[in-house]
Amino acid sequence: MRYRVFRRVVAFAQMHVSHRCTIALFCLELLTAISSSWSYAQIPVLDNLSSSASLTGATFNLEPNDPPGEWHGQARDYANTRYSSLNQINAGNVSKLRIAWTFADGTLGGHEVAPLVVDNTMYVVTPFPDVAYALDLTKAGEPIKWTFKPNPSPTAEGKACCDTINRGLAYIDGKLIYNLLDDHTIAVDAKTGKQVWRTKMGNVETGETMTMAPFVVGNKVLVGDSGGEMGVWGWIAALDVASGKELWRAHSTGSDERVRIGNDFKPFYDWMKGKDLGISTWPAGMWKHGGGAVWGFVSYDPQLNLIYYGTSNPSPRVPDQRPGYNLWSSTIFARDATTGMARWAYQPTPHDRWDYDGVNEDLLMDLPINGQVRKVLVHFDRNAYAYTIDRATGEVLVATPFAYQNWSSGIDMKTGMPIVNKDKEPHPDIKLVDVCPPDIGGKDWQPSAASPRTGLVYAAIFNICMDVTDHKAGYIPGTPYDGMDMHRYPAPGGNLGEFMAWNPATGKKMWSVKETYMTMSGVLATAGDVVFYGTADGWFRAVDARSGKVLWSQKLGSGVIGQPMTYMGPDHRQYIAIYAGVGGAATVRADITALKPVNFPAGGNALYVFSINGDSMSSGPGQLTVKDGAAATSRESSNSTQH
Amino acid sequence: MNLRATPCAIGIAALALLSMLSACNRVQGDSTTTAPIRGLPSEDMIAAVPLGEVAGAPDGSVAALSIANPYGDNPQAIQEGKQLYIKMNCAGCHAYNGKGNMGPDLTDTYWRYGGLPIQIYKSIFEGRPKGMPAWGTALPPDDIWKLVAYIQSLGGSMSVSDYEHARQGDQPGEQIAYALQTEAQPESKPSPVVSPPVSSAQPPAKSAIAPAMTSEAQRAPPTSTKLKSPSPTPNAGEPHS
């Protein structure tokens, strides 16, 4: 309150007072800002310092503008920024971050989710068997409010290619919606933990599973399948949020009708124009088990009313068995959010030969490029190229490598096609060495984040190569339709992971932090100008969003492959939460002795919640149980003032 | 000109050639039927192998468990098993080197459903919960035995006595603190123990039957996981092969 008044004064003064005075007022403003952040002030609005210090001038639509202290979906907002406007924790004090409380969910396996916080309740979901917990944040000890056990089919465990993970929940209208590994989408009442509806989306015995986090747009929830290694017929579907009824389903291969391509479909590049390309770019009948699973994150532009997502690799993973572009695998789609009809598509890796899925997230922003503000999406593809694409038309504006790669010598910006190096094309029964990046790419599913304050995008990426031998694969339902025999090892430099800041307008890396082990965690960006990420050997770090300096690190119980998030507790403290439980593709064993040395951590399942000095209702002297409804206070200190 | 000898000579030459050809044992292709050495076990014998331990006699041995792989370590059978391992997409779940991925590691000695050849056969034939398909209708028995031969060649299988000990968690080289007693037998009779193999990893001059209480501390560190040599008799220290 004080701060706002002061700001108005400064603004008035800047208009009417001399230059020197302005500087003095500016300094005063800065001091006030710093001191007021020490007191647990109300959440400040974005101050206009941010846009002037932005390196790119990118602006973001943060709809649906959920309350800043809450977190309603994995990506936080429609644009998938994973940016929080909370700045109580900032570059100045993040080095004082300590563990405030932890929660173990009792299930081993890769933990890829970010917890949700709605109305002072935290919601998490475990890997298979996909148990959901609600934790009451108003009470010390964050007791479990309810547990929901969906009992998914055990068959699903043996059909998940890359660990029995779950990528998270979505909250809407008092319901938590998430996917079970055995091809069901369920909605659970957030207050009571009872099932509201349950919809069967596929047959797990054929090898199809579901791992992605549902994405809510209005009254629809979007879900997709997994199984590009199992020869599935990939799809994305929209369900009604209230009833769970399927409204439409768009497949990733097949006729235009199946792919929901109609008269509105206007791809920017020529090789994607034509009728029934989902059939004609495959040998006879092979589109039926062509893959194109939809297991990544979805984003949404409310003004254009378009959703954006990507499809997985084509099946089988032996390219010589399926000559042709193999549309619409490894493709970024823009679809009308209401009808599901495709608006445009772009295929970063036509006729994919290396398992370069197109499922990585599409971050939406308005970005000045060459003096003109464009509506773009930023996409770090598995093929190690970072794309800045006009999200209204599908035109590729920038495409430069962000990780070490040697499969192509560049992207032809006229045609949008990559120029493939012939000696990196695998053929059956011939060992191909030194192919970079490997199947898991320059970046896998782990999502990036963006900061409106710096205008940069932050991502955890890989520095890995592979030797690969293809073996012709037959399709036997329920078994892998695969054929890739791989051995992965570090690329030049010797480090397996890297955390970087990227300028999407110029296509350049601004700074990076190299990591010995894989960096396969999501990224969190905050208004405190701090970005967070974790490593596969268990380090969770806070980095200055502008300079790239590591400000704080904490070793956790297991490797970090989760998505960090932040929330405001009922005690008006900002907390950072991250799961530590290694798994997923970080331990997918394709003869990865180089990736799993002796001191690699074991699995885990603990959620770690951090605060400044570790202060919280659940840590401190004395017995910290509270009566219902009353927030506990921690030790007496001059810092604890409440508004 | 010895006309009468000519057809004879031709006949002998032909026979010699044919016998040479039948000796060809090309590994990649079938020049002859790969016949199992002892014939395939009957379905009744295979059905007699239970999945769990036998109720009422948990430490007893089931005779059917000792059904050996009729292909033994026939290299051609192993090679054909490897081809099947790739063609039937086993490699997709269990990895091309058998170390596991979606499915478990087949090269270690930990088996959820048993690691004896007959148990591996049954797991492939019947399928298992958590995603292992049942191949009994798709593959004939001798193809499944060839797959078992290949898996055995990866080092994860074991002998029957090692399995029976492993079912109780015993490992070669460990001490057993107390002798297993039965009512009919006096205490002095030595009971079956897991005898330490003679290997350089063992500390020297250790008595096989150690007094109680100290077995934990004196338990020898686990030796090679390749439990190939059976140790059926007490005090018979056999070297690992």
Add this chain to the structure above:
Amino acid sequence: MNSRFVLLSGGLMMLSGRVLAETPMAYLHTFGPAVDPITRLGWGLGIVSILVIFIIGVLLLGGSLRKHSALCSEAPHELTVRRDAGGMAWIYIGVGISSLLLITCMVWTLIITAAVIQPPSAAALTVQVTASQWWWSLRYQSENLTRIFTTANEIHIPVGQPVRIELASADVIHSFWIPKLAGKMDVIPGQTNVTWLQADRPGTYRGQCAMFCGAQHARMALLVVADTPKDFATWQDHQLMDTATPATEKTHRGEQIFRTHCAACHAIRGTDAGGLVGPDLTHLMTRRTLAAGMLPNTPGNLAGWIANPQTLKPGDSMPDQTLSGPELAAVTSYLNTLH
């Protein structure tokens, strides 16, 4: 002399025009430009050889029957044949004619064999042939991707157009040989050999694996069926169609049995059966033979083959099936719908 009689009478029979039906593997009478020049060359060299033998035979006979003048001279120190007897002319003429003939034949051979390496015009069709023990997998290539499909053991080609054959092996060395249409070309694992063939007349031409490749090498035949271009296009369109779903309960049951017992190795396009170990069975009933040319494709033979392949082709990769009578009948009835 006996051999010459046999040769002449055989040649007459060859030319009688009943070649195709009665002697499918005979290569002395061929039907395509890939081998016609070689057949002519073969006949030519054969006739030249016969002539040479005849001439030498006559000369030898003449020489051995010639009345000698008394050569035994009373003078022991004199040579039996004087140096100036004049016989060198025979040698000079003989060597001269022989050399001329041999060089001509050699040049002729080289020209002909070089001429048949490449087809006269670009290939109208490319078929990838993969030889396994003991059957042939065929993949028809096409510019239009949706017309790329796989079949087995029976190659259909359009008449009068060169067809490019790319040969690969799945296991050991085989050899691709259609006696009336193409010479032998070895199929070697690890490399792709290319040959071509062309049929000038519609008909069915039998081929055979020509390199010993295992116990059933003798039963590894294939058929090349030459259709008019119109018929060929019809055949190809038909092969690209998906098979119809089974209509009756018996065929439906048969399809289920097929999926559990057979689909791990055999593919039927349009269904979930996608195995690559054995021949593709899509449109099986359009084929004339079963088991790589071994049996005529009749329902009885099909049932017999499925039940007991090891008796018919011991050592083959297809195992004996443990199907009951009704199960065998169901799966056979299902396969009989694959037209």
